[in-house]
Amino acid sequence: MQGKKRYITLSAEQREALVEGHKRGNKATFRLRCQMILLSDRGRKIPDIADILGCNRQSVVKWLNRYENAGLEGLNTAKGPGRPAIVRIDNRKEVDQIERIVEEHPQKLDVARAQIEATLGKKMSQQTLRRLLKKTAGAGSASGAVHPSDPRKRK
Incomplete structure (x- = not known):
């Protein structure tokens, strides 16, 4: 049984910011996360995005949630523990x-x-x-x- 289909719909300026982040982001992980959101905007399903990018479905869901909650800044890696x-x-x-x-x-x-x-x-x-x-x-x-x-x- 499949869950409900979930997509992120972007405005033109959001799409432009994500394309820019995908092309010129400082970190490869940030560029990959931008690509996840762009693929979702193009109507790709979560399992398809995971297959295309070589990650698991849970990771895609996590980054879609982070983008919805925090926008482009949410795609950056959070500061880790330690001194x-x-x-x-x-x-x-x-x-x-x-x-x-x-x-x-x-x-x-x-x-x-x-x-x-x-x-x-x-x-x-x-x-x-x-x-x-x-x-x-x-x-x-x-x-x-x-x-x-x-x-x-x-x-």
Whole structure:
């Protein structure tokens, strides 16, 4: 037995905003959700939308409900649980400052940490600082360099 057929009918401006979100949205999940709403507006059934987009029926129903209740903003991923990062990796300005300070005191992380706290006003443990440095270490770092005493890593 099938449930009642459900479609979302959009105005011209809503459709235009969803098409724009589908084309230029920052996240793939947001673009996919815009596409769900657009397919519903075109008269596609929920199981058909799920098959086309490779997701399950419950997901389609969830995002149709979120769009009806909150509009285009409802299609964004909600903030998850957990403590926010003290320093975000994508904040290049802060990460560059931290790396410069650590380069000045590479063997004394406690001194570097105190200077980071004074400069940025962000309190962190030594372990947090180490994790941050490990995440930001690239090919030019000491961890990516060839170790001269290891014969396997020589050319």
